Amino acid sequence: MSVLEIPRIYYKGEISWDPVTTNNYAPTSAPAGYDENDCDSTLDQATVRAAQVANFRDAAVAEIVNSGNWNPAGSYRSSFFNSCITGVDTGGGLDTSDPFVNAPASFTGMLVDCEPYGALSSQLFFDGMSFGIAGGCRVAGKRVSRFSDRYINFSANPNNNMVAGVASVLWQTCFPKDAGLEIDAFDSVALMRLAQAMDNPNVLGVMTRFVTYRTVYYDDPTLSNGSAGSVTAGTTLQQKFAAKGFQPNPARSLLVGTIGLWMRDDPFHEPANRALLTTSVPITVSTNPKIGPAVCGTGWALVGEDRISLDLSNCIPWASRAPDKVDLGVLTLTAADPPPAVAIMEVAQIQPDQYDQAAYEATSGIIDIPLNPGTAELLKNMNLSLVGGDGTKYLDEAPLRAIPSEPNLYLNEGDTHITTVRVFGRGVPAGPGVKVTMSELGAGQNTGVTLSTDATGIVRFPLSATQGSVTGLVFQPGDNPKLPVTNRAFDTQTYTYMYLRVLPAEADIGAMDPTWDNVHNFVLSNWEAMAPCMDNWLLLGDEHQVKSYANVIRKLTDPANFELFRFMPVTRDMTIGQRTLLYNFLNDAIVTKAVVGASPGLMAKAEAGRDFDKLSRSMRAP
Numbered sequence: 001m002s003v004l005e006i007p008r009i010y011y012k013g014e015i016s017w018d019p020v021t022t023n024n025y026a027p028t029s030a031p032a033g034y035d036e037n038d039c040d041s042t043l044d045q046a047t048v049r050a051a052q053v054a055n056f057r058d059a060a061v062a063e064i065v066n067s068g069n070w071n072p073a074g075s076y077r078s079s080f081f082n083s084c085i086t087g088v089d090t091g092g093g094l095d096t097s098d099p100f101v102n103a104p105a106s107f108t109g110m111l112v113d114c115e116p117y118g119a120l121s122s123q124l125f126f127d128g129m130s131f132g133i134a135g136g137c138r139v140a141g142k143r144v145s146r147f148s149d150r151y152i153n154f155s156a157n158p159n160n161n162m163v164a165g166v167a168s169v170l171w172q173t174c175f176p177k178d179a180g181l182e183i184d185a186f187d188s189v190a191l192m193r194l195a196q197a198m199d200n201p202n203v204l205g206v207m208t209r210f211v212t213y214r215t216v217y218y219d220d221p222t223l224s225n226g227s228a229g230s231v232t233a234g235t236t237l238q239q240k241f242a243a244k245g246f247q248p249n250p251a252r253s254l255l256v257g258t259i260g261l262w263m264r265d266d267p268f269h270e271p272a273n274r275a276l277l278t279t280s281v282p283i284t285v286s287t288n289p290k291i292g293p294a295v296c297g298t299g300w301a302l303v304g305e306d307r308i309s310l311d312l313s314n315c316i317p318w319a320s321r322a323p324d325k326v327d328l329g330v331l332t333l334t335a336a337d338p339p340p341a342v343a344i345m346e347v348a349q350i351q352p353d354q355y356d357q358a359a360y361e362a363t364s365g366i367i368d369i370p371l372n373p374g375t376a377e378l379l380k381n382m383n384l385s386l387v388g389g390d391g392t393k394y395l396d397e398a399p400l401r402a403i404p405s406e407p408n409l410y411l412n413e414g415d416t417h418i419t420t421v422r423v424f425g426r427g428v429p430a431g432p433g434v435k436v437t438m439s440e441l442g443a444g445q446n447t448g449v450t451l452s453t454d455a456t457g458i459v460r461f462p463l464s465a466t467q468g469s470v471t472g473l474v475f476q477p478g479d480n481p482k483l484p485v486t487n488r489a490f491d492t493q494t495y496t497y498m499y500l501r502v503l504p505a506e507a508d509i510g511a512m513d514p515t516w517d518n519v520h521n522f523v524l525s526n527w528e529a530m531a532p533c534m535d536n537w538l539l540l541g542d543e544h545q546v547k548s549y550a551n552v553i554r555k556l557t558d559p560a561n562f563e564l565f566r567f568m569p570v571t572r573d574m575t576i577g578q579r580t581l582l583y584n585f586l587n588d589a590i591v592t593k594a595v596v597g598a599s600p601g602l603m604a605k606a607e608a609g610r611d612f613d614k615l616s617r618s619m620r621a622p
Contacts, residue, residue, distance in 0.1 A: 001273055001427060003209050003260030004302035004309040007090045007193040010364045011105045011131065011257045013083020015212055018074040018250035020531050022060045023116045023571065030067045032059035036116055037468045039503060039573040041529045048529045049521045050541065056529040061241045065234040070163060070217055071249045073532045076570045078124060080107040085131060087362060088190035094363055100188040103132040109147065110570050114408035114499045115470045119164060120492060121408050121499040122149040124171065127565045131259060137191055138184040139259060141175025141206060145268040146563060148407035152492045153297035157318040158285055160214055162223045162230065168213035168297060170314045172269055174262040177205040202264045210257030211313045211365065214323045217251045221321055246536055256313060256364040265429050269407045273300035273311065274427040276384055276395035278493045283326055285319050294326060296394040298493045299386065302427065303379050306371055308347065313365030316355050325357045329389040333369065335382040399426055400477040402436045404498040411465040412576050413505040418460050423477050429457035437481040441472030441490055441497065446483040468504030472497055506577030514584035516543045523578045527569045547589035554586055
């Protein structure tokens with residue numbers, strides 16, 4: 001299953017992050033903040049209206065140094081750069097001579113948090129992704145499902161302690177073979193193999209999985225939280241704002257990724273291979289007492305007839321900002337019968353040069369280990385572990401995993417919905433009768449809803465949207481769930497989860513007269529304050545501009561276009577009431593334009609005043 005199948009294509013590079021960060025602050029935590037339940041920008045805990053837009057923006061800039069608000073004027077865009085194909089594997093190991101190697105990897109998406117106060121629900125909304133160039137070796141896919149971050153390791157690189165610089169994150173999505181996927185192989189053997197695999201009915205398309213790490217802020221890899229350098233960087237950014245103009249301040253990360261096969265039963269957004277969960281054993285990476293320990297992240301395994309493939313792309317932590325991987329010595333992959341049995345079998349040893357930084361960049365953290373005949377059959381019902389030379393167990397397999405189909409779900413107040421969760425047993429769909437408990441993240445009570453899987457390993461949980469809210473839902477398979485799952489105990493490396501965001505109805509706003517004052521105050525000023533980058537495309541406080549672009553605004557805010565890269569608002573938090581008021585206003589503008597545009601006299605006058613010959617020539621010379 002997944003990118004661990006053959007063929008594989010590896011890539012590496014960098015990615016930029018340019019979100020607006022002001023909505024990461026609750027109303028009570030900073031003067032310029034955001035109420036995630038009411039979907040309102042707030043200033044001094046009061047909802048922002050048109051008269052407060054300028055003051056909100058000023059307060060957000062002040063928070064750069066005061067509160068760490070490192071990007072109050074971001075564009076939300078995230079793009080690959082310096083990224084290309086680095087190697088392929090068609091079954092014989094790493095090959096860097098394939099014609100596809102060095103082809104560019106291209107991606108641009110919008111980075112949006114479903115739950116904006118934390119980092120557990122980040123999403124990349126995009127329209128397409130491509131590797132290679134048109135007219136040459138290429139893989140290009142049209143988006144069906146957005147990327148969602150999962151398996152965040154908050155202790156991946158403790159030395160890089162600037163904002164989220166300590167973390168590594170896994171991202172995954174898939175491109176169906178019958179929904180616009182293009183594979184142009186030319187003379188690339190790897191792409192030929194990939195294209196041929198699409199004929200297999202069990203292959204649904206192409207999957208890509210990448211991991212981002214070593215994030216840098218203010219374009220300075222030496223900064224640390226609270227350091228004099230970070231204060232200077234923040235003050236310099238504030239001075240740029242004082243000089244006026246658009247001042248985005250994107251961060252950037254390194255990345256490694258893999259292109260492979262999307263197999264039947266594979267989820268879109270996260271791995272369903274055999275999960276080797278982190279044991280969170282602390283690993284010392286600095287003598288500085290202010291630098292905490294690193295921990296290994298979760299890994300995955302695919303057992304084939306002649307090999308076992310390990311995905312350690314988000315596993316081995318980094319020892320420095322350089323970055324360099326921690327040297328854990330010789331690692332041993334073991335297998336044991338489920339408790340209470342105690343027999344342990346050594347499967348293979350993994351040398352440091354198989355997981356160091358050079359190896360990591362070469363094969364995106366994937367390690368293939370040959371298996372002797374008959375070993376694969378033995379491993380089917382055994383639990384895998386990754387153990388250090390001193391006996392320290394870094395990874396331990398969880399036989400059952402309950403993976404939700406919707407990592408981040410948006411509903412409107414009053415909606416009902418059924419979400420599906422699929423249980424996997426050692427990497428394959430489980431059968432009927434497996435219990436799954438859904439509980440609320442951060443709950444104080446030992447409460448949850450427990451249902452059992454059907455014959456396909458799927459369980460269906462009904463959800464209701466009663467009021468504006470953002471809720472984390474955790475899923476635990478088996479008879480003994482740990483309840484409650486407190487915010488402190490929750491670990492993205494070991495629990496599977498989804499976020500449910502309910503947008504309030506705000507029927508009172510929808511019932512307002514569609515005047516400009518009402519639309520500006522109760523709809524547009526919210527994003528005019530939060531996203532100054534909009535000034536570069538459309539002045540949300542300008543009635544004439546808003547009316548002039550009525551048709552475009554209708555299209556960009558249409559719920560049918562929710563998944564599109566250019567959907568507005570980018571933050572996906574417009575309520576039904578706000579949309580109703582906005583559309584009533586825009587409808588009047590569209591009708592007015594249509595009446596004016598239908599006037600024969602005005603059209604004739606306009607045509608008479610235009611010299612198309614001069615217009616044509618002006619395109620070549622002034």
